Amino acid sequence: MSIMNDSNLAPFLQHIAHCHTARLPGTRRPFYCEQIQIGWVDPRIFSALGELRLETGDGFGVPHGSDLQNLGAELACRELYRPHHELFDVSTLDNRVLGQIDRGALPLLGLTAQGVHLNGLVRKESGLFIWLGHRSPHKRLDPGKLDHLVAGGVCAGIGPLEALAKEAEEEASIKADLIAQAKPVATIRYAMERPEGLRRDTLHCYDLYLPEAFVPEPADGEVEFFKLLPIEEVFSLVRDTQKVKFNVNLVLIDLFLRQNLFSPSDAAILRAALNAS
Template identity: 55%
Template sequence: MTARITPFLNHISACNQAQIPGNRLPFFWRDEHIGWVSPPTANALKALGAHSGDQLGITEPTALHPLAKTLAEHGLYKPHHEDFDIRNANGDVIGQVDRGAIPVLGLAAEGIHLNGLVEKSDGSYLWVARRSMNKKLDPGKLDHLVAGGMSTGLTPATTLIKEAEEEAGIPATLAEQATAVSRIHYAMERPEGLRRDVLHCYDLILPETFIPTANDGEVESFHLLPLTEVFERVRTTQDFKFNVNLVLIDLFSRRGFFAPEENHLINKALHAA
C-alpha cells in the first residue's frame, strides 16, 4: 500500500468503524430484522411494550411512527420533523419514522449526494458548500453542492431534484441531467446513534455561468474550487463532513487521481459493505 492513499483509506475507515452487533440487540418488524438498538434504547422499548418475549420490535407498520414519537418524548432523540420511509430487505416500505429516530433504532437510511462539476479550459472544478453554523449535524463543515436524505414518498431521482432546487437553486431541467454514478454503504457510530446509510451518488456538469443560491438556509456560502485542491483538502484535512469524503474519494477514483494499484485498494475499501 502506498503512503499517499493512507489518508483516504483513513476517511473510509472512519465511516465504517461501527462494530455490529457489538452490545446492540436486533430490532424486528414482524420476523424481519431491520435495526440494531443500544441497551438503553432496548430498555425503553421493553418498557413501552415493543417486544414479543425476548424479541424487540413491532408487528404492524402503523406502530413504527408512534413508537418513534414516544421515544422522542422520553428524550432518546430530538425530532427533526421530517419523516423517512423504512424498508425491509426486499425494499418494500414497511412504515415511516422521524429522521432523528433512525440512528437510535439503527435503521437503514438513504440519501443523495451530487458532485456539481464545472469543466474549464484549465481543468475540472467542483462547487463546494459550507454548512450553516445552525445545522444540528457538523455545523460549518464543507459539504457537497447538493446532498440530502430521502424523505417519505421520494426516490433518489426525485430527492435529487427537490434538494437541488432547495439547496442550490438548480432548476429541475438542469438537475435532471445528473448522472447516477455509484452507491456507497457505510455503518458508523455517531453521537446520535448508529448510522447505516446508503448514499446514491450523482455527477452533474454545470455551465460556467451557473451560480448556486441557497434557498433553505442550510448553507452559509458556496465556493468553486479546482478539483485538485479538493483532492488535497480531503487528503490533508478534516474540513469536509464525514460522509462527503466517501463520495469525493469515489469521484477521485473515477477521475483517475489514483494509480491502478491504489485505485484497487481504494475501491475495495469503499465498496466493501
C-alpha cells in the same frame, strides 16, 4: 493521471474507515417489524422499549409497520432523541416499504437511511472544478464543514431522483431542467458509530456537469455559501484536512477514482475499502 504517491494513501483509507466503525451486533439487539429484522437497537433505549412491552425473544419489535411512526413519537416524548419532524420510509432489504418513522429515530433503532449526494462539476480549459458548500454553523450535524453542492435525505414517499430535485431547488436554487441532467454514478453504503447512534446509510451519488456561467445560490439557510474549486485543491482538502463532512469524503474519493487521480494499485485498494459494507 495520478496526482498522489503511495505514501499518501493512508488519509483516504482513514476517511473510509471512519465511516465503517460499527461492529454488529456488539451490545445491540435486533429490531423487528412484521417479524422481519430491520435494525439494531441501541442499548440506551432497551429499558424504554421494555416498558412499552416491545421485547421479543432476542430483541425488540413492533407487529405492524403502521406502529413505527407512533414508536418514534413516543421515543421523542421521552426525550431519547431530538425529532427532525421529517418522516423517512422504513424498508426491507428487498425495498418493500413497511412504514415511516421520524428521521431522528433511525440511529437509535439502527434502521437504514437513504441519502443523495451530487458532485456539481464544471469543465474549464484549465481542468475540472467542483462546487462545494460551506455548511451553516447552525446545522445540527457537522456545522461549518464542507459539503456537496446538493446533498440530503430521501424522505418518505419519494425516491432518490425526486429527493435530488427537491434538495437541489431548496439548497442551491438549481432548476428542474438542469438537475434532470444529473447522472447516477455510484451507491455507497456504510455502518458508522455516531453520538446519535448507529448510522446505516445508503448514499445515491450523482454527477452533474454545469455551465461555467452557473452560480448556485443558497436558498434554505442550510448552506452559508458555495465555492468553486479545482479538483486538485479538493483532493488536497480530503487528503490533508478534516474540513470535509464525514460522508462527503467517501463520495469525493469515488469521484477521484473515476477521474483516475490515483495510481492503478492504489485505486484497487481504495475501491475495495469503499465497497466494503
